[in-house]
Amino acid sequence: MVKMAGESGGVAYAEVPKWAVEKRGDALKEAVAAIRKSKGVDTELVHRLVVKFEKDPRYKKVRDRALETMKGVDMPYHGGLRHPLEAEVVALTIAVKEDIPLEDLVYVGIAAVAHEMGVAEGCKGHEERSVRNAYKWMDEAGYELRDIGLVGNMILHGTRLPQMPRGKLEEIISDADLANLGMDSFPESGELLRLEERAENKLEWLKGQQKFVESHMKRGGYFTDSARKMFGWKERENLERLKREIAMLEAVRDPSSGVR
Numbered sequence: 643m644v645k646m647a648g649e650s651g652g653v654a655y656a657e658v659p660k661w662a663v664e665k666r667g668d669a670l671k672e673a674v675a676a677i678r679k680s681k682g683v684d685t686e687l688v689h690r691l692v693v694k695f696e697k698d699p700r701y702k703k704v705r706d707r708a709l710e711t712m713k714g715v716d717m718p719y720h721g722g723l724r725h726p727l728e729a730e731v732v733a734l735t736i737a738v739k740e741d742i743p744l745e746d747l748v749y750v751g752i753a754a755v756a757h758e759m760g761v762a763e764g765c766k767g768h769e770e771r772s773v774r775n776a777y778k779w780m781d782e783a784g785y786e787l788r789d790i791g792l793v794g795n796m797i798l799h800g801t802r803l804p805q806m807p808r809g810k811l812e813e814i815i816s817d818a819d820l821a822n823l824g825m826d827s828f829p830e831s832g833e834l835l836r837l838e839e840r841a842e843n844k845l846e847w848l849k850g851q852q853k854f855v856e857s858h859m860k861r862g863g864y865f866t867d868s869a870r871k872m873f874g875w876k877e878r879e880n881l882e883r884l885k886r887e888i889a890m891l892e893a894v895r896d897p898s899s900g901v902r
């Protein structure tokens with residue numbers, strides 16, 4: 643494991659496996675820098691939490707195995723570990739702001755890191771596969787059934803679309819999963835997703851993104867007060883930016899619109 647120092651040379655936000663840095667060095671550094679820039683995300687606090695959690699060998703075993711899943715996966719968004727690491731740091735930041743007790747924070751961290759590892763075997767039904775993996779890893783590491791269930795429910799009810807969280811912990815994972823809609827790095831993470839999904843028509847892709855953001859907002863947006871404060875305003879800005887980009891691409895496609 644190596645520590646990724648921040649731009650300021652200060653405390654790293656979390657421990658990243660050495661293989662991931664070797665394979666995705668620049669992309670990971672960019673992701674960490676993008677996370678650091680998001681308003682309200684406390685990367686130093688989360689780093690301290692992860693270091694504390696890792697003193698428990700069970701946690702370290704599960705986190706390492708989850709990240710390891712993506713080792714041979716060549717996917718621009720998920721394979722680069724950008725999303726699970728972002729979800730981890732955001733979920734733990736929200737959880738601390740929402741006064742989740744320390745003993746439950748560790749499960750928020752596990753659910754965030756493991757929630758999408760099922761995509762390594764394909765996108766369809768990946769949430770169920772992620773849950774099965776998390777059950778297996780946690781069981782083998784020696785976690786209690788109650789804690790394994792907690793993580794499984796967070797992944798299933800919090801991240802499967804449409805999100806249907808049934809309590810604070812599941813709401814936190816829901817919000818962390820879609821935090822990218824309200825981050826500065828939204829255009830960049832969207833582009834990585836587009837490449838991953840091999841969507842060649844950029845205009846159609848952006849329209850799909852607009853529809854997705856609008857439906858998230860129509861359903862009430864972020865569930866927790868903390869996520870609303872951190873990401874709600876930026877989600878609205880990102881939507882306006884998307885609309886402008888779409889209008890621009892349409893104008894370029896249709897010169898009669900008057901845009902030069």
Ligand SMILES: [Fe+2]
Pocket residue numbers: 725729757758801819
């Ligand atoms: Fe996700």
